[in-house]
Amino acid sequence: MADSEFAFELRVCAWAERHWHPDGERPCIVARQLGTKRRRWDTVVVEVDPEALEARANFGPERLNSDLLHVVRNAPADWAFYRDALPHPGYPWRYVREAIHEAADRDIVETRRNGNKIELKRKWPYPDWVRRIVAIENKPDLDASAADALADQLQRDVALGLADEVWLATESSDERGAERALFAEMPVEAGVLTFADGEASVAWHPRSLAPASVGTRITERPSDSEFDNSPASFEYVDADWKAQKRLEIAERAYERGWRSYLDTMRPDCRHFAVRRGEHGYVPYCAAKEREQTAAECSGSCPDYEPEPPTWRQGEWPIEGGPGAAIRRVMDDRRRRQRE
Numbered sequence: 101m102a103d104s105e106f107a108f109e110l111r112v113c114a115w116a117e118r119h120w121h122p123d124g125e126r127p128c129i130v131a132r133q134l135g136t137k138r139r140r141w142d143t144v145v146v147e148v149d150p151e152a153l154e155a156r157a158n159f160g161p162e163r164l165n166s167d168l169l170h171v172v173r174n175a176p177a178d179w180a181f182y183r184d185a186l187p188h189p190g191y192p193w194r195y196v197r198e199a200i201h202e203a204a205d206r207d208i209v210e211t212r213r214n215g216n217k218i219e220l221k222r223k224w225p226y227p228d229w230v231r232r233i234v235a236i237e238n239k240p241d242l243d244a245s246a247a248d249a250l251a252d253q254l255q256r257d258v259a260l261g262l263a264d265e266v267w268l269a270t271e272s273s274d275e276r277g278a279e280r281a282l283f284a285e286m287p288v289e290a291g292v293l294t295f296a297d298g299e300a301s302v303a304w305h306p307r308s309l310a311p312a313s314v315g316t317r318i319t320e321r322p323s324d325s326e327f328d329n330s331p332a333s334f335e336y337v338d339a340d341w342k343a344q345k346r347l348e349i350a351e352r353a354y355e356r357g358w359r360s361y362l363d364t365m366r367p368d369c370r371h372f373a374v375r376r377g378e379h380g381y382v383p384y385c386a387a388k389e390r391e392q393t394a395a396e397c398s399g400s401c402p403d404y405e406p407e408p409p410t411w412r413q414g415e416w417p418i419e420g421g422p423g424a425a426i427r428r429v430m431d432d433r434r435r436r437q438r439e
């Protein structure tokens with residue numbers, strides 16, 4: 101089974117892509133390592149409306165950032181001066197103009213000049229494709245100190261309510277009593293998924309959070325020490341900010357999926373391979389004879405050896421060599437996940 105958090109994370113992503121949701125199938129897009137500036141989730145499951153997702157494809161495979169979202173979501177059905185058509189963004193109009201030009205370059209809105217005024221109109225309405233966003237925190241080896249840290253993070257996630265649901269995913273241990281004690285430390289709103297031999301089961305069902313309401317960001321908490329009497333401090337986070345962030349996270353998930361680890365690893369190394377895991381392919385290092393972590397698999401890896409040029413020149417059985425072929429396969433799967 102998985103021998104690193106990274107390998108476990110990929111298994112959770114692969115499992116979620118095939119089997120989400122534990123209570124019954126729900127179409128979704130799975131991504132990893134996404135969130136906000138302050139908090140990054142290990143696995144993000146974006147539950148989608150399939151028809152609206154298809155309509156989202158009109159806007160291309162790349163994400164729409166907040167500036168582009170402002171343009172495409174508010175672009176009018178008929179030609180209009182952009183300042184009349186778009187709500188004031190809360191930042192200078194020149195950035196809106198830049199975003200309009202970028203949107204026109206990407207062919208996702210139409211623009212024209214009317215004298216010295218820029219007019220725009222939409223090509224398609226931006227669809228409401230995101231149904232729910234679920235955050236999963238992965239910890240294969242849950243021990244007491246990991247449980248402490250995770251409980252703290254999950255409490256913050258629950259208080260903020262940016263996701264609709266939060267889960268902890270862990271590998272099932274043989275010591276069920278100790279495991280249950282650690283699960284009991286988690287906030288009751290967080291679900292717990294346990295993996296054994298690649299199959300997941302629900303140890304605790306989550307409660308739905310309230311992403312459409314005001315959230316609470318815990319900015320400071322007292323330590324558990326008996327000498328620390330300081331109060332917790334927090335700030336409110338308004339619902340509009342949350343709605344905007346959720347869409348930005350979903351857009352990033354749409355672009356990246358969970359196979360983007362290849363972008364930072366070295367599939368051009370002759371030892372790089374992929375193996376079939378329980379629910380999908382995972383990277384494997386032939387030199388280390390195990391699954392390598394993303395951090396290990398870099399140009400500074402002592403075992404790194406570039407693919408022989410003949411592999412890439414088409415003499416190897418796969419066109420462009422195995423590194424390029426693996427990347428093609430992964431890109432293809434990433435694309436198919438969006439379809």
Ligand code: SF4
Pocket residue numbers: 366369370371372373384385386387388392396397398399401402403404405
């Ligand atoms: S030898 Fe190093 S760079 Fe090559 S596949 Fe293995 S971990 Fe990655």
